[in-house]
Amino acid sequence: MHKAKHLFFTVLFVFSGIGAYCGHIIGGYLSYECIGPLANNNSLVTYEVTLKLYVDCGPSSSPNPLFATISIFNEFDVPEQSLSLSQTNIARIPDGSFNPCVVEDTTLCALEETYRATITLDADEPKKFVYQRCCRNVVIDNIPNPEGNGVTYVLNVPAYTNLQNCNHTPQFTSPPPLSFCKDFGLTIDLSATDQDATDSLAYSICAPLNYSSKNVPAPNPANPPPYSELPFLSPQSGTNPIPSNPQFSIDQNGILSGQPTQLGQYVIGYCVEEYKNNVLINTVRRDIQIIVENCQPIITTAVQDQEQFCEGYTVDFENNSSSNDLDTLLYLWNFGDPTTQADTSRLKEPTYTYPDTGEYTITLITNPYYPCSDTSTETYRVYPLLDPDIDYFGRLCEDSNSVSFAASGQFEPYATFEWEFFNASIGGSTSDSVFDVSFNDLNPEVQLIVSENGCEDTVLKNISFFPNPIANFTYDTTEGCYPLPVNFQNLSSPQSNANFEWKFGDGNTSNAINPSYTYNQNGYFDVSLIIETTDKCIDTDTFKIDSAIYTSLELSNNKIDFEWDPKIGCPPLKVDFSEKATYDGKANFIWDFGDGNSTEGSSVSHSYSRSDYYDVGLMMITSERCIDTLVKTLDSVIYVQEKPSALLLVSDSTKSIKEADFTFDGTQGLEYTTSYFLIDGKKFDGNYLNYTFNDTGHFSIQQILTNNLGCTDTASAEVFVYDEFEFIIPNIFTPNTDGINDYFAPKGIGIYDYEVEIFNRFGEKVFFSNSFNIQWDGRIQGKKAQSGVYFYTIRVLDFNSKYRTYKGSLTLLRE
Numbered sequence: 001m002h003k004a005k006h007l008f009f010t011v012l013f014v015f016s017g018i019g020a021y022c023g024h025i026i027g028g029y030l031s032y033e034c035i036g037p038l039a040n041n042n043s044l045v046t047y048e049v050t051l052k053l054y055v056d057c058g059p060s061s062s063p064n065p066l067f068a069t070i071s072i073f074n075e076f077d078v079p080e081q082s083l084s085l086s087q088t089n090i091a092r093i094p095d096g097s098f099n100p101c102v103v104e105d106t107t108l109c110a111l112e113e114t115y116r117a118t119i120t121l122d123a124d125e126p127k128k129f130v131y132q133r134c135c136r137n138v139v140i141d142n143i144p145n146p147e148g149n150g151v152t153y154v155l156n157v158p159a160y161t162n163l164q165n166c167n168h169t170p171q172f173t174s175p176p177p178l179s180f181c182k183d184f185g186l187t188i189d190l191s192a193t194d195q196d197a198t199d200s201l202a203y204s205i206c207a208p209l210n211y212s213s214k215n216v217p218a219p220n221p222a223n224p225p226p227y228s229e230l231p232f233l234s235p236q237s238g239t240n241p242i243p244s245n246p247q248f249s250i251d252q253n254g255i256l257s258g259q260p261t262q263l264g265q266y267v268i269g270y271c272v273e274e275y276k277n278n279v280l281i282n283t284v285r286r287d288i289q290i291i292v293e294n295c296q297p298i299i300t301t302a303v304q305d306q307e308q309f310c311e312g313y314t315v316d317f318e319n320n321s322s323s324n325d326l327d328t329l330l331y332l333w334n335f336g337d338p339t340t341q342a343d344t345s346r347l348k349e350p351t352y353t354y355p356d357t358g359e360y361t362i363t364l365i366t367n368p369y370y371p372c373s374d375t376s377t378e379t380y381r382v383y384p385l386l387d388p389d390i391d392y393f394g395r396l397c398e399d400s401n402s403v404s405f406a407a408s409g410q411f412e413p414y415a416t417f418e419w420e421f422f423n424a425s426i427g428g429s430t431s432d433s434v435f436d437v438s439f440n441d442l443n444p445e446v447q448l449i450v451s452e453n454g455c456e457d458t459v460l461k462n463i464s465f466f467p468n469p470i471a472n473f474t475y476d477t478t479e480g481c482y483p484l485p486v487n488f489q490n491l492s493s494p495q496s497n498a499n500f501e502w503k504f505g506d507g508n509t510s511n512a513i514n515p516s517y518t519y520n521q522n523g524y525f526d527v528s529l530i531i532e533t534t535d536k537c538i539d540t541d542t543f544k545i546d547s548a549i550y551t552s553l554e555l556s557n558n559k560i561d562f563e564w565d566p567k568i569g570c571p572p573l574k575v576d577f578s579e580k581a582t583y584d585g586k587a588n589f590i591w592d593f594g595d596g597n598s599t600e601g602s603s604v605s606h607s608y609s610r611s612d613y614y615d616v617g618l619m620m621i622t623s624e625r626c627i628d629t630l631v632k633t634l635d636s637v638i639y640v641q642e643k644p645s646a647l648l649l650v651s652d653s654t655k656s657i658k659e660a661d662f663t664f665d666g667t668q669g670l671e672y673t674t675s676y677f678l679i680d681g682k683k684f685d686g687n688y689l690n691y692t693f694n695d696t697g698h699f700s701i702q703q704i705l706t707n708n709l710g711c712t713d714t715a716s717a718e719v720f721v722y723d724e725f726e727f728i729i730p731n732i733f734t735p736n737t738d739g740i741n742d743y744f745a746p747k748g749i750g751i752y753d754y755e756v757e758i759f760n761r762f763g764e765k766v767f768f769s770n771s772f773n774i775q776w777d778g779r780i781q782g783k784k785a786q787s788g789v790y791f792y793t794i795r796v797l798d799f800n801s802k803y804r805t806y807k808g809s810l811t812l813l814r815e
Contacts, residue, residue, distance in 0.1 A: 024056035026110060027176060027267075027288035030070070030131055030153035033195070034166030037123060045123045045160045050116050051085050051131055051153070054093065054176065054288060057109040068115045071222035073128040079221035080127075085115035093175045108291075110178050123160040130154050130222040132211040137289060141264035142236040150217070152209035152227045156282045163276065168195040169284050170272045176288040180242070180260045181295035191254025192272045192284070200275045203250045207238020208269035208287040230267065241268045242292065260292040305378070310455030312385030312410075314353040321366050321376075332368040336360035336380075354382045357453075385410045388450040390461045397537035398442060398465050404435040407448060409459075415452040422446070439463065464536075466495040471531040471543035479550040481584075481626035484519045486549060490529065496536035503528045505549065525549040556626040558583045562618045568639045570711035573608045575638060577616070585624030592617035594638065614638040644672035644705040646715035654720040657749055660693040662719055664701055669715070672705035696723045696799075723799040725750035729792070732811040735778030743775035744810060746794060753797035758790055758810075766790070778812050787814045 028051065035046040051068050068085045093110045121127055134150030136143070143149060158167055170192035177188050194201060207229035213219065229238055240247055248258030250270055269287035273280055323329055335352045337343035337360065343352065354360065360380050367373040389409035395402045407417055419429040422445050425438040448459045472491040477484065490500065490513050502510040504517050505525030519525065528544035561580040566573070579589050579602045592598050593606045594614035608614060617633035647670075651663035666675055666687040675687040679701050684691075693699060703715045727748035733741045746756070751772075758767040758776055766785065767776040778785050794806040 024137065025053055025133065025151070026056055026137065027054040027286070028052050028151065028153065029172075029284060029286035030129060030155050031169040031171060031284060032129065032155060032157065033168045034160075035118065036166055037160070038120065043123050044120050045166070046118055046120045047157065048116060048118050049083060049085060049129060050114065052286075053113045053115070055111050055113055057092070057111045068131065069218070069220050070129050070131045071220065072119070072121075073130060073224060075126045077128070077224045079224065082220055083117055083119050083129075085117040087113060088116045089114040093178060108178055112175060121157065121160075124162075126159045126162075127157040128154060128225070129157065130225075132219055132222040134211050134213055134217040136267065137265070139265050140267055140289065142232055142241055142266045144231055144233055146267075148212055148214055149230055150211040150213075151287065152211045152222075153285065154209060154225070154227060155284070158281050163281075165196075167276070167281065169282055170194045170201055170274055172272075172286065176286065177290065178288070180290055180292045182260055182263055182292055184295060185259040186257065188256045189254060190250060190256050190270055194274065196276070198276065200278075201254075202273040202275065203252055203254045204271050204273070205239050205241065205248060205250055205256075206269050206271035206285060207232065207241075208267065208285055230269070236266075238269065242266045242290065263292055263294065265289060265291045306380050309381055310383045310386035310453055310457070312387075313355070313357075313382060314351060315380065315382065316351050317349055317362070319349045319364065321364070321374075323366070330367050330370070332365040334363040334365075336362055357383055383453040383455065384412050386415075386450065386452055386455050386457050387411075388415075388448060388457055388459050390446060390448050390459050392446075392461075392463060393535075394436070395538050396463070396465050396535075397468050397539055399468055401438055401465055403437050403439070403463060404433070405437065405446065405448075406433040407450065411450050412452050415450050418449040418451075420447040439465075466537040467493075468537055468539045469494040469498060469531045469533050469541050471529045471541040473527075473529045473543060475527070475548065478548065479552075479555060481553050481556040481628075482518075482520050482522060482551045483625060483627065484549070484551050485516060486519065487516045488514060488527075488529075490514050492529065492531045492541075492543075494531060494533050496533050498531050498533045501530040501532075503530075519549060519551050522552050523550075525551075553626060553628055556584070556628060558620070558622055558626055558628050558630060560618060560620045560630040560632045562616075562632065564616065564637070567637060569641065570643050570709065571609050571611055571640050573638070573640045574605055575608065576603070576605050577618075578603045579618060579620070581620050581630075583620065583622050584626050585622060587620050587622045590619040590621070592619075592633070608638060608640045611640045611642045614640070641709045641711050642671065642707070643709075643711035644707045644713045645670040646672070646703050646705045646713040648701070648703045648715035648717050650701070650717045650719060652719065654722065656722055656724045657693070657696050658724050658726070660721045662691050662693070664689040664691065664703070664717070666703040666705075666715065669703070669705050669713075671707055672713070673708050674706045676704055678702045678704065693719075693721045696721045723750045725798045725800075727751065727796060727804070727806070729794065729806060729808065730810065731808070732813060733778070734813050734815060735784075736815055743777055744792075744812075745775040746772075748772075748796065750799040751796050752799060752801075753803075755795045757793045759792075760790060761788070778814075784814070785812055787812050 030051055032047050032049045035048055038044045038046065049070065051070065066087050070083050070085065071079050072081050072083060074080050091112050093112050131153045132150065136146040136149055138147045140146040155169060160166065172190070172192045174189055180186060192201060209227045210230040232238060232241060236243065242248055242260055243262035244258040244260045246258055248256065250256045267287055267289055269285055272284045274282040317333065319331065321329065331346055331348055333345045333350055335343040337354060339355050345352070360382060362378045362380050363375065365373055365375045387410040388407055391406045391408040392403050394404050405419065417430055417432050419434055421427060421437055423440045424444060442465050444463050446461050446463060450457050470493050473488055474491060475486050475488045477486045488502065500511055500513055502515055505527055506519060506521060508517070510517065524547040526544060526546045527548040528542060530540065530542045532540045559582045562577060563580055564575050564577045566575060577591060581587065588600060589602050590598060590600050591604055594616055595608060597606065613636040615633060615635045616637050617631065620630045622628050646666065647668040649665040649668065655662065664677060669675065669687065677684040677689050679691060680699060698718060698720050701717045701719065704712055706712045727746065729746045730744065733744045735742050754772055755770045756768070757765055760766055766780045769775065789809050789811055791809050792807065796804050798804060
C-alpha cells in the first residue's frame with residue numbers, strides 16, 4: 001500500500017491594494033533582467049522585474065491576485081518607491097521525475113504565478129528589490145510557528161556605471177519539485193543559467209529569509225534590511241532542512257541529491273550566488289514547500305495462462321500484471337528460447353516467433369533491476385499452426401453437379417482428416433482429397449475435422465450451386481453496303497466467369513464481351529454466340545441467328561454528279577469545277593479536263609489555253625462505307641473560243657528627245673475587228689500610230705486587238721527616249737506686243753535647273769527668273785524699259801548634273 005500525497009495550505013494572505021485574499025503560497029523567488037539604457041539618456045537604465053509565486057491549486061484555493069507589490073531601496077536601505085507587478089501567466093508545475101517504484105500522486109497540484117513590470121533607475125546608483133509576505137502554511141513540520149513566519153525575497157541591483165554593462169540575475173532552468181518519496185534516493189536538477197557569459201554561479205542549500213508580522217501580512221513599503229533567516233526546528237536547519245540519509249546536498253552543477261527518511265511537509269531553500277570577476281554581486285533565493293510521503297507501489301506480475309496450443313510458432317503474449325500505478329511499470333520478458341540470446345523484450349505485450357515445436361518457460365519481470373520488482377513464470381507448449389480450410393471445384397450447376405474437395409490451409413503432413421458429406425452420393429472419407437461427390441440439395445453442407453499434435457479443428461462449408469448459362473445477344477444494324485460496322489450487345493446471363501466466342505459468318509471470330517465488327521464483303525451472314533463458364537457452374541450454351549446481316553451495293557446511296565462554270569469563253573479560260581455527289585463515309589475525286597491534264601479534289605479550277613471543245617470526266621472512289629468507284633464523263637461541255645493574234649512593229653527602239661518621233665504599226669495582226677494603242681495611260685484608236693514623246697525615259701506601248709466574240713490579244717513594245725543638251729540665247733527682242741519676239745526667251749533641252757539675271761548698263765538688276773516659263777517682257781517694275789543694250793547672267797544645270805554659266809549682252813529694241 002502507499003500513502004497518497006496531499007498538500008494542505010490554509011493561511012490567510014492580504015494583498016496591499018486589492019483587499020483580503022485567501023491563498024496558499026508554498027514558495028517562490030524574485031529575479032530581474034536588464035533591458036538597457038534609454039536611447040536618449042544614458043544616465044537612466046530600464047529593468048524588467050519578475051516575481052514567481054508557487055501556490056496550491058487544490059479544491060480550497062481562492063482566486064489569484066492580479067497584482068503584487070515590491071519595494072525599492074537605495075544603497076542606504078531607505079525605501080524610495082513601490083512597483084506594482086501585473087500577473088502575466090499561470091502554469092501548472094509538473095511533479096518530480098520518473099521512478100517506476102514511486103506511485104505518482106495525481107491529486108497533487110501546484111501553480112506557478114508570474115508577475116512582471118519594468119522600471120527605470122539611475123545608472124550610477126545601486127538598488128535593492130524587496131518583496132515580503134506573511135505567513136506560511138500551518139502544516140509545515142520543520143519550522144516553528146509556521147503561521148507566524150513568511151517570506152522575504154531580496155535582490156541587489158548593482159549600479160550600471162560600476163559594472164559598465166547590464167547585469168541579469170540567474171534564471172532557473174526548471175520548475176521546483178513538489179514531493180519526495182520516503183526512503184527513495186533522488187537526484188533533481190535545480191540549476192540556473194546566466195545571460196552574462198563572464199559571470200560564474202555557485203549553489204547551496206540555504207535558509208529562506210523570513211518575514212514575521214501577521215498584523216501586516218503584505219507591508220508597503222517592505223521593511224528595510226537587515227533580514228533574518230527563517231528559523232528551523234532542531235535537528236533541522238537552513239542547510240539541513242529535511243530529515244535524510246544521506247543528507248541532502250547540492251553540487252556546483254545545481255544537482256540536488258539525498259534520501260528523505262521521515263514523512264512530513266518541509267520548507268527547503270536553495271541559493272544561487274552570482275559572481276562577476278570573482279566578486280559576489282547577487283544572491284537569488286528560491287524556496288518551496290515539499291511533501292515527503294510513502295510511494296511504494298503494490299505490484300503483481302502475471303503471464304496469461306495458455307488456452308490454445310496449435311496456434312503456430314508466433315505467440316502474442318498478454319500481460320496480466322497489476323499495480324496501483326500501472327503507468328510507471330517497466331517490463332522484461334524472457335521467452336525461454338535456448339537457441340538465441342535475443343529472446344527478450346521490454347514491451348508490455350510483445351510477440352515472439354519460436355524456431356520449432358517445443359515446451360518453453362516464459363519469464364516476466366516487472367520493474368527489473370529496481371527494488372520494487374516482481375517475477376512470474378509460465379510454461380508454454382508451442383506447436384505448428386493448425387488452420388485448415390476446404391477447397392472445392394467441379395461442375396456446380398443447378399441441373400447437375402459433381403464436386404471434388406481438397407483439404408487446404410495450414411496443417412502438418414501427419415495430420416488426419418475426417419470428412420462428412422450430407423445428403424450426398426457418399427457419406428464421408430478420411431483422405432485429404434475427395435473427388436466427384438454429387439449432392440441432392442442445392443445448398444449442401446460439408447464438414448472436415450483435421451487433427452494433429454493433440455489439437456483438433458473443424459471446418460464447416462456450405463456449397464452453392466448456380467444457374468446454367470444462357471447465351472443471347474442483339475445488334476444495332478441488319479443490312480447495308482460494306483464496309484458495314486455492326487455493334488453486338490451480349491445479353492447472356494452467366495453467374496460466374498465466362499469465355500465468349502462470336503462467329504460472324506464470314507470466317508472471323510471474336511472473344512470480346514460486346515464486340516464491334518465490320519463486314520467487308522457482300523452477302524448474307526449467320527451470327528452465333530457461344531458462352532462457356534469457367535467456374536461455379538461450368539457449362540456451354542450457343543445462340544445463333546441465321547442471315548442476321550445482309551450487305552450489298554444495291555443498298556448504296558452513292559451517286560456521282562458535278563457542275564462547272566463558265567462553259568464558254570476566251571483563252572486562257574479559267575473554269576471552276578465542283579462535285580455534287582452523294583455517298584456514305586468518305587470519297588476521293590479525280591478530274592479529267594479533256595486537255596491531257598487531271599487533278600484530285602472535291603472543288604478544283606483549271607485554265608484552258610487553246611481554242612477547242614473539251615470533254616470533262618469525274619471519277620469518285622468511296623471508302624469507309626459502300627466502297628465503290630463511279631465515273632461520269634460529259635462530251636464537249638467546255639468551248640474555248642478563237643482569239644485574235646496581235647503583232648506590233650516599232651520604227652525605232654531608241655531616240656533622243658530632240659527627235660523623239662516614233663511610228664507604231666499594228667496592221668500585221670490577224671482575226672480582229674477593233675484595235676487601239678495604250679501609251680503612257682492614253683488610248684489611241686487604230687492600228688497605225690505616229691507619236692512624239694515630250695519627255696525622256698522608257699515607255700511601254702501596247703496594242704490590244706478584239707474579235708467579234710469579244711476575245712482579245714495584246715502585243716507590247718518598249719522604246720527609250722534619251723536626253724541631250726542644247727541651249728540657245730537670243731541677242732535681241734522687240735517687246736511691242738505684236739506676238740513676235742516679245743520676250744527675252746532662251747530655249748534649251750537637257751536642262752534641269754535654270755536661273756537668269758538681267759542688268760542695265762549701270763549694273764543694276766532689272767529682272768530675275770528661275771523658270772523657263774517666266775520670261776522678261778522688257779519692263780522694269782511694271783514700266784517699259786528703254787531701248788538699248790542690257791547684260792545677262794544665266795546659270796543652268798544640265799542632264800549630267802553639271803552647272804553651266806552664260807554671260808552676254810542683249811538688245812532691247814522698241815520700234
